[in-house]
Amino acid sequence: MLKIKIGGPAGLGIMSTGLMLSKLFKRLGYTVHGYPEYPSLIRGGYNNYLIIADTNEVYAPYKKYDILVALTDVAITNEKIDEGMILLADIESTKDKTNLKGKVLDLPFKKILSKLEVNEIAKNSIALGALIKLFNLDFDCLDEMLKENYSNEKLYKINHQAAIEGYNTIQERINFSVSKKDTERIVLSGNEAISLGAITAGVNFFATYPMTPASSILHFLAEHEKSFNIITKHTEDEISAINMAIGASYAGARSMVATSGGGFSLMVEGLGLAAIAETPIVIVESQRPGPATGMPTWTEQGDLKFVLNASQDEFVRVVLTPGDVEELFYFTFEAFNLAEKYHIPVFILSDKFLSESHFTTKPFKTDHLQIDRGLIFGGDPEKPMEFFPRYKEVEKGVGMRTIPGTPGGLYKAPGNEHDEYGFVTDNAENRVIQQKRRFKKINYITNDIPHPKLYGKIDAEITVVCWGSVKMQMMEILKITDRINFIHFPAIYPLDWSKVKTMLENRNLIIVENNMTAQLKSVIAENTGLIIEKTILKYDGRPFFADELYEKITGEAL
């Protein structure tokens, strides 16, 4: 397994370089995972991109890695370098030479840049060239990436030259076997998986306000809006975004919003409106540490209970907690079906780690996927201006949706409690009928959403319980040991909790969550009475690192 980190100040293009290197390894037959870290600023600070590459599957970042490419001093001072590592750095430009540890390979960025008369941004390509040489790879495989990445001929030439200079600098070699050419599998981020799932599902209305780590969904869909006839709106705020999506859904669109916890706070009022008016909506909430602005570019799983309980009063919603890019893609597709079948809000709960990291996967297969828009009234041309009992149960607690423009389908979609036609009423009996009808849906939804799943050896000594992105670290740990298995929650509400209880009982359980108070633990306790005593929690804005988590689990429970 290779673990390489590229670090330097923001503004040097480290993220796109990291992705290029990830794809390069992938094309050589490796499975790659790319984990980016960056602060909330445009220039300066410290950015880095960690690449894990292996001939086996890889899922998660490690705290300890093997090779550091330091584009400037800032990487050397920010990273913990030990003697076993290889450090590629510009020795002459390093102020405090005592920081140069491990096996240091000189990469004279400054000299090369002045020789080529190009600016600092070309450092990336110098570094890529050097790495290619270090791994004893053919320069062509890098050149192919550069050509793809720089469509501008002038830019390509600069980077091509810089890469050659980097390539020629390095004399050392690392054993590295190329397994097989891979032109099939893909490398993508969680947010790209969500966007592709939504596009496949026929999303045609998307409204949002930019907020890290959800913004790249907006960027992706906006870029493709004309190819797929999607209306994407960057609205004045998140309140507008969700209400606009609700209006679009009411008029018959498949609509979605995407935000982080702070933006979702503004959307909560609209969430309630979607619920009582029963306008289907898909809400992506990619978590970051909070509250308020919190740590904008870092990760956490702190919004589970917020999303489960957001809005006044009680209503049915679905909270999906996908754990990898495949689940992000397929669950997003299915989220639209669930929203339209049951006329409810459906959440995709992600986090910065899952949304913005890169993962390798097989291209998504879509042949078996089917769009299900639920019950929609076809109209009655004989009586075009008749009111229609849109809120009268047809089946499973769900009424027949009618789309404005449909003859004979007139109704009022209300934020108020209402009768079967949507007219406002405070009638006590009606309120109970409507609430009972709306809640009846739960019994059917539980069969339509994914149930917690056990991964690993069935009778392992210890069973980790987790949700969302922690699946990635646990998959990595399964590669190391068979003494541990894990139960992953790909959805948290609504579940058949008696089945969950049976699954959890009589095991040596330990809960692992990227938050401070073990929110899933309390949700499990509330619904099953089971209290999982052992917890491993992390809430410093960083995801669990596979090696760190393995040590913690073995220390805690084995």
Add this chain to the structure above:
Amino acid sequence: MKSVDFNSGKIPNWCPGCGNFAIWNAIKGAIAELDINGKDIVNISGIGCSGKMLNYLRTYGFHTLHGRTMPVATGVKLTNHKLTVIVNGGDGDGYGMGMGHFIHAIRRNLNITYLIHNNHVYGLTTGQASPTTDKGLKSKSTPHGVIDEPLNGLFVSLSAGATFIARGYSGDLEHLKSIIKAGIMHNGFSHIEILQPCVTFGKHYGYEYYDERVYRIADDYDPGNFEEALKLIREKDKIALGIIYKVDRPTQEEQLPQIKNKTLIDQGIVKRDISAMLKSFA
């Protein structure tokens, strides 16, 4: 189509003498004369006495949250721009809570007709000051008198770039109806402020108050003149009624290639093929 065809069958529960009755009749009259089928109209309401309007109209409707009419109307219109979208909301709803959305709706210039019922008071919450209440006036929420400056909604919409600005009065039904008609026919965002006495909580702004001040804009007035519109909007003692400003600017829906040939709704929802796109991730 006749005006009565648009009665929903529900009896309005506004106070006797409320200006909303006239606005209700003006809306019904306008859509009847324009001969638009109720199935092709979406009435969108905010919260307040004005918001109840949609319950009494035989059309599609969405009773939204307080202040959020504009985003919901935008979503409806962008999804199916063939629909006639009419919005009713009060001064608290539109100029208070919904002010941010109002300005951005104007910028978008969708073909939506927005009727802001201005009675200078929060009626349904039993008489607090609104953003348009005059300085010094005492209300339940300002027992010692309002100290904030009143907001001039038309001044706001003119500066934000509205393409149709008009003022009507619930005490002049026929004239109001003609303004609403013109607003619906205008290809773009229409801001129609309707002066409307709240007979229970807005006694300071009763019919007498308005009858003394309102006048119809002269027939030869040119609504395309920004400077003249500004003058009318900023008048202090008199209140001009009619179309104050009207210009043509491309609507948002006309500028979106995604819906150039067909509305989103007419394009239907189809499973899309992403296989070609996936190659770029290899």
